[in-house]
Amino acid sequence: MASQKEYGLASNWKCMLACCLVSMSPFQYGIDFGLIGGMQAMVGFLKIFGYVDPATPVGYNISTEVQQLISSLMTLGAFLGSLAAGPMAIVLGRKSCLWLACALCVVSNGIMMGTTQLAGLYVGRLFIGLANGFFMTFSQLYLQEVAPARYRGLALACFQVWTSVGTLIGTVVDNFTSPIQSRASYMIPLALIYIVPVILGVGMFFIPESPRWLAQNGKIEQARKALYWLRPDKDGVEAELAEIQLGIEAEQSTASSSAIIDMFRNPVDRRRTILSVATVSVQAACGVMFMLVYGTYFFEMADVGNPFMNSCILVAVGVVAIIIDLFIIAPFGRRRVFLTTGLIVCGFCQLIIAIVYTKNPGTVQTGQVIVAFSVIYIFVYNGAICPFSWLSGGELPSQRLRSYTFGLAAAVGFLGAWVCTFTAPYFINPSALNWGPKYGYIWFPSCLVSAAFIYFYLPEVKDRTLEEIDEMFEARLPARKFRGYKCMIKEMVNEKVAVEDRMVVALEKPVMDATVTAIEHVRGH
Numbered sequence: 001m002a003s004q005k006e007y008g009l010a011s012n013w014k015c016m017l018a019c020c021l022v023s024m025s026p027f028q029y030g031i032d033f034g035l036i037g038g039m040q041a042m043v044g045f046l047k048i049f050g051y052v053d054p055a056t057p058v059g060y061n062i063s064t065e066v067q068q069l070i071s072s073l074m075t076l077g078a079f080l081g082s083l084a085a086g087p088m089a090i091v092l093g094r095k096s097c098l099w100l101a102c103a104l105c106v107v108s109n110g111i112m113m114g115t116t117q118l119a120g121l122y123v124g125r126l127f128i129g130l131a132n133g134f135f136m137t138f139s140q141l142y143l144q145e146v147a148p149a150r151y152r153g154l155a156l157a158c159f160q161v162w163t164s165v166g167t168l169i170g171t172v173v174d175n176f177t178s179p180i181q182s183r184a185s186y187m188i189p190l191a192l193i194y195i196v197p198v199i200l201g202v203g204m205f206f207i208p209e210s211p212r213w214l215a216q217n218g219k220i221e222q223a224r225k226a227l228y229w230l231r232p233d234k235d236g237v238e239a240e241l242a243e244i245q246l247g248i249e250a251e252q253s254t255a256s257s258s259a260i261i262d263m264f265r266n267p268v269d270r271r272r273t274i275l276s277v278a279t280v281s282v283q284a285a286c287g288v289m290f291m292l293v294y295g296t297y298f299f300e301m302a303d304v305g306n307p308f309m310n311s312c313i314l315v316a317v318g319v320v321a322i323i324i325d326l327f328i329i330a331p332f333g334r335r336r337v338f339l340t341t342g343l344i345v346c347g348f349c350q351l352i353i354a355i356v357y358t359k360n361p362g363t364v365q366t367g368q369v370i371v372a373f374s375v376i377y378i379f380v381y382n383g384a385i386c387p388f389s390w391l392s393g394g395e396l397p398s399q400r401l402r403s404y405t406f407g408l409a410a411a412v413g414f415l416g417a418w419v420c421t422f423t424a425p426y427f428i429n430p431s432a433l434n435w436g437p438k439y440g441y442i443w444f445p446s447c448l449v450s451a452a453f454i455y456f457y458l459p460e461v462k463d464r465t466l467e468e469i470d471e472m473f474e475a476r477l478p479a480r481k482f483r484g485y486k487c488m489i490k491e492m493v494n495e496k497v498a499v500e501d502r503m504v505v506a507l508e509k510p511v512m513d514a515t516v517t518a519i520e521h522v523r524g525h
Contacts, residue, residue, distance in 0.1 A: 011232040012148060016155070018207040018230065019147055023159040025098065025139035027196045028105055029132045030163035032074060034170020034315060035189045040067060042178050044185030048116055064425045066118065072422040073122055075289075077129020078136065079414035085137040085407030086260065093217075094142040094210045101134035102197035109193045116183075128193075137410045141403055144394040145212040146230060149465045153329040156391040161322045164382055166196075168315040175312050212399055212466070215244050243489060244399075247467035250474070251400045263405055268473050272396050273405050279458060280393035280409040282339065282450040284416030286346045287443030288381050290424050291374065313371070314378045321383035334462055335392045339454045342384025347447025349377040350440030357437035370437055395461060398470055459483075 009016065039045045046060035049070075053061035081101075088097050108127035115121055140159065147155040173189045180188075208226035215223040223244070227237045263273040291314065356369045393413075397405035427435040427442075459482035461469050468487040477485055 007232045009151065009154075012151065014232075015146065015148065015230040016151065019143050019151075019155040020158055021200065021203045021207060022098070022139045022142050022146075023155060024162050024196050024200055025101070025135035026132075026159055026163040027166035028128075028135055028193060029078075030166025030168075031170040031192060032128065032132065032166075034167040034172075035174060035186075035192075036071060036074070038171060038174030038178065039186045039189070040070065042174070042180075042185045044177075044180055044182050047181075048183065049118060049121065067425045068422050069118075069122055070125060071425075072418050073125040074129035074132065075414050075418035075421050077126045077131075078133035079129075079411050079418055081130040081133020082137045082407050082410035082414055083133075085134070085141075085410070086404035089138060089141060089213075089403035089407070093213050094138050094145075095204050095207075097134055097138040098142070098204060099201060101131045101138065102201040104128075104134070105131035105197045106194060109190060113187055113190050133410070133414065137407055140390060140394045140410075141406060142210050144402070144406075144466070145210040145399075148231075149468075150463050151330060152395065153387075153391055153462070154326065156394070157322065157325045157329045157387050159390065160382065160387040161319070161326065163386075164315065164319040164322045168312070168319050171312050171315045175309065211241070212244055215241065216248055216399060220245070243465065243467050246489060247399060247470050251398055251470065260404055263401055263408065268476065269398060269401060269405075272398060272473055273401075273408065275458060276393045276396045276405050276409040277412050278453060279339070279389055279396070280413040281416050282343060282454065283386060283389050284413055284420055285446045285450045286343055286381065286385060287350055287420065287440070287446065288346075288385075289417045289420035290439060290443070291378060291381075314374055317375050318378045318382035321379045321381075322387065325383050325387055329387065334460055335388050336454060336458045336460055338384040338388045339392070339458065340451045342380050342388075343447045343451035343454065345380045346377050346385065347444045347451070349373045349380070350447065351444040352440075353377075353437045354440035354444070361436070392458060392461075395464075395466065395469060396459075396473075398473070399466060465489075 040062055043060055046062055049066060050060050050062035052059065055061075085097070092100075104127060108124050108131055111120055111127065112124035115124065140156070143155040143159060144152065169192065170189060173192065177185045177188050179185075208229050209222070211223040211226040211230070214220075214226060220241070224237065224241055227241055228234060231237055231240065262269055264270050353370050353373050356366050360366045393409045394402075394406050397409075424439070427433050427439045457479055459472070459477070459479040461472075461482060464472075464487070467489050471487050471489050472482050472485055475485070
């Protein structure tokens with residue numbers, strides 16, 4: 001296992017290619033955010049699913065209830081999909097569940113494109129939410145379990161790149177199709193959703209299943225073959241497989257089952273569950289859903305410049321932040337530092353936006369401040385909060401309960417996002433409370449509380465293997481001692497391999513001696 005650190009990114013090209021393919025999964029989730037926010041400000045969409053309202057800048061509006069359901073049903077579906085991830089992943093594996101997500105995505109998008117009724121739109125939104133829940137959960141389980149420890153952060157950064165690229169593409173396409181006054185204005189963007197399921201569905205035939213899932217299910221030979229495909233160091237495969245097996249055996253010695261209740265029954269697993277759930281949930285706690293889902297509508301109703309162009313700027317800045325992350329997350333990606341700093345900065349951005357709008361609503365200067373701090377907010381969120389939140393939430397659970405724990409964490413995160421998307425229209429819609437940017441007053445304290453929790457309770461596990469993380473949790477270390485702790489599992493693996501080698505030599509020695517004697521006997525005659 002240690003030998004992996006001698007190999008660079010280029011040597012691990014096959015593994016990183018597999019990770020890059022699977023990391024395309026959240027493209028669907030990202031493009032949905034980019035599309036659905038802009039669609040709710042399109043005249044072509046509002047003609048069918050909204051109503052005439054001369055008081056709004058575009059002459060049409062959409063009711064708060066419809067707006068809530070369109071945006072929140074997808075998130076609700078993602079919540080249900082993630083919640084079902086635990087038992088599904090244990091039985092079916094990572095790849096099979098991702099194939100199921102591809103099929104469900106294609107069907108649900110067909111429903112949305114074919115309907116002109118709200119009921120059909122609602123069904124499509126719920127089903128595509130289920131697909132996105134599967135995509136987001138199972139893809140990250142695969143990445144966490146397949147990537148080498150030093151590149152685990154990079155693999156998850158690629159995951160976030162695809163999310164942001166999807167959002168950017170959706171927003172840009174919305175910007176170009178929004179002037180169309182017919183159904184084509186939103187049908188063209190929706191057609192983009194078919195691209196990734198096809199690429200992912202075909203590509204997964206050429207990559208192996210997660211070796212950790214295979215080993216956990218007793219398929220040792222298949223796990224060995226998967227590692228030989230994934231790793232450049234063929235000589236280190238047996239040591240890595242031995243470490244994986246040792247970690248699984250250690251878990252089984254302390255807990256014989258892997259049921260949902262085990263996430264809370266054992267104090268160690270309970271701690272890991274709480275940390276995983278809390279870390280993923282900070283995404284919703286920082287108020288980002290308000291910016292992502294309702295950004296275009298929010299700018300439209302606040303009369304801040306060109307709403308579609310402003311949204312494109314926000315998303316493009318987010319993509320830049322993620323691209324920068326690709327270069328810093330592997331060498332410098334300390335989880336607690338990035339998350340704490342990001343939450344504090346995002347909280348103050350929300351507060352400044354709210355204060356400025358309260359003092360001088362509707363002025364050009366206020367609009368410039370809102371856009372500027374929205375750009376800073378998205379940059380920091382995409383660069384410091386989102387990738388490290390998903391990364392920590394997936395690497396902290398035990399291997400035995402990883403699918404259950406991470407599924408629960410993703411589900412709770414989606415539930416928080418659903419609450420935000422469901423309630424936000426009441427705050428920003430002119431026909432309701434009409435707070436607009438003053439909505440930031442709610443998210444400032446939420447960001448600070450989240451930052452305090454991360455700072456005091458999140459352990460630092462950068463460059464640690466999943467088995468080393470298991471060892472540190474089982475040792476019941478406080479969060480502050482994780483970073484400097486010297487793990488023993490590698491020494492145990494090396495000792496085990498050395499013992500096995502000595503046993504092999506001991507068994508082979510009599511045969512070798514007999515062979516030498518026979519050869520000498522033949523030569524003597």
